[in-house]
Amino acid sequence: MQDAGFIFASYIITVAAIVLFAVGTLRRAKSSAKVVEDQHKPWI
Amino acid sequence: MLSQSAPKFSSTGTQATRIVGALTIIVMTWVLISGLVFTPADVVQGESVRIMYVHVPSAWVAYLAFIVTAIASAFYIFAKRHSLGFDRVAGASAEVGVMFMVITLVTGSLWGRLTWGEFWQWDPRLTTTAFLLVTYVGYLAVRRLDGSVEQRARRSAVIALLAVLEIPLVHFSVVFWRSLHQRATILDPNGDVKMDGLMLFTLFTGVVGFTLVFVWLILHRQRTMLLSDLANQSGLDAAILARQNESVSI
Numbered sequence: 001m002q003d004a005g006f007i008f009a010s011y012i013i014t015v016a017a018i019v020l021f022a023v024g025t026l027r028r029a030k031s032s033a034k035v036v037e038d039q040h041k042p043w044i
Numbered sequence: 045m046l047s048q049s050a051p052k053f054s055s056t057g058t059q060a061t062r063i064v065g066a067l068t069i070i071v072m073t074w075v076l077i078s079g080l081v082f083t084p085a086d087v088v089q090g091e092s093v094r095i096m097y098v099h100v101p102s103a104w105v106a107y108l109a110f111i112v113t114a115i116a117s118a119f120y121i122f123a124k125r126h127s128l129g130f131d132r133v134a135g136a137s138a139e140v141g142v143m144f145m146v147i148t149l150v151t152g153s154l155w156g157r158l159t160w161g162e163f164w165q166w167d168p169r170l171t172t173t174a175f176l177l178v179t180y181v182g183y184l185a186v187r188r189l190d191g192s193v194e195q196r197a198r199r200s201a202v203i204a205l206l207a208v209l210e211i212p213l214v215h216f217s218v219v220f221w222r223s224l225h226q227r228a229t230i231l232d233p234n235g236d237v238k239m240d241g242l243m244l245f246t247l248f249t250g251v252v253g254f255t256l257v258f259v260w261l262i263l264h265r266q267r268t269m270l271l272s273d274l275a276n277q278s279g280l281d282a283a284i285l286a287r288q289n290e291s292v293s294i
Binding site: 003004006007008009010011013014015017018021022025026028029030032033035036040041043 | 055076261272
């Protein structure tokens with residue numbers, strides 16, 4: 001399968017981008033959440 | 045009380061996000077395995093067609109995200125109560141949309157190299173897609189300009205309502221102009237879908253899986269934006285208070 005490198009690259013880039021975005025969001029939420037009172041978090 | 049009681053894994057998670065997250069992982073795992081292993085090669089494109097299972101759903105979610113941005117912006121502008129919640133949904137959706145648009149362009153570029161022999165062509169579909177991406181990067185830049193959160197919301201809502209008009213141009217670019225990019229296969233106006241059953245099913249579950257990713261990300265991202273806005277506000281309040289105390293002591 002000559003095209004394997006391109007195919008795997010497209011899957012890896014897709015998954016990596018989504019995971020990095022998700023992890024970045026959760027980390028940012030965690031650091032901001034430390035200075036915000038629970039009463040301002042309607043989802044809690 | 046400060047958030048010492050927040051869950052360890054996520055500060056923005058709820059039962060609903062955990063269910064969506066679990067569903068997302070299950071569906072995406074199936075899509076990745078089926079796309080790489082189970083689905084057959086295409087008669088014309090060979091193995092390179094496997095890129096379709098990530099490229100097409102990414103493009104779909106990017107369109108969806110930008111449409112959600114426009115709808116939330118319209119609610120912000122036209123609703124009686126200008127709720128900043130709509131603005132945060134708009135901003136979160138645009139960020140997710142930009143990420144998926146980049147994925148669309150990169151995976152499309154890799155696919156193009158295999159089918160056309162080139163990573164990039166100034167083809168109508170590719171050019172209008174790149175233009176759409178630049179527009180929403182600009183939208184995100186405007187959101188970071190100085191000013192109050194209300195100013196941010198008003199400015200960006202106007203841009204979002206104008207930017208969404210580019211989507212039909214991108215989608216129908218392959219019809220309006222001569223294009224290297226193939227025309228719509230699934231959304232063919234004649235309803236004549238010439239695709240193997242498993243390929244079609246994998247593509248459909250890909251669209252579902254990527255949409256679940258979008259829902260999960262947007263739920264967390266807009267809550268993160270609320271936390272950031274509140275954290276910035278409390279930092280500003282603390283700075284003002286310190287400054288006032290300084291002037292009193294002088």
